Amino acid sequence: MLNIVLVHPQIPQNTGAIGRMCVNANLSLHIIKPTMFDLSEKAVRRAGLDYWKILNPVIWDSLDEFLKQNLDKKERFFYATTKTNNLYFNAKFQSGDFIFFGGESTGLPSSLMSLTPQNMITIPMGKNGRSLNLAMSVGIVAYEAIRQNINEFDFRECV
DSSP, X not given: OOEEXXXXXXXHHHHHHHHHHHHHHTOEEEEXXXXXXXXXXXHXXXXXXXXXXXXXXXXXXXXXXHHHHHXXXXXXXXXXXXXXXXXXXXXOOOTTOEEEEEBTTTBOOHHHHTTSGGGEEBOOOOTTOOOOOHHXXXXXXXXXXXXXXXXXXXXXXXX
């Protein structure tokens, strides 16, 4: 299973939409506090619809707490950021990887990305754009990771 990690998300609707996608794509969602909203907030549940109650996200009180439990896996940490030229589709994703996304206005902490800077990835954008919506970014990268590992996912038959 792939792990989507949201570090300090700020917009509940994005988090809800990401949660919905995680349920449908068989991904694990980790949310690292602080968030700019209460995780039980109606906006999160509304965006996630009835998926939120079956998502069972892993909630971490801090990035330090997450790292204490997972630092031994840092070679499989990937960081979505605008601060690199390494394109996400050139990354070699594996089951069990952690794909990190930062808060909508803050991005990821440099200290986190410095753990394995070779795993910083970006989505190509035109010159007029600064960044993409968080939920859209998660979907783009997550489905590339799924594409690369499709045989490890249990999906319903597509017609």
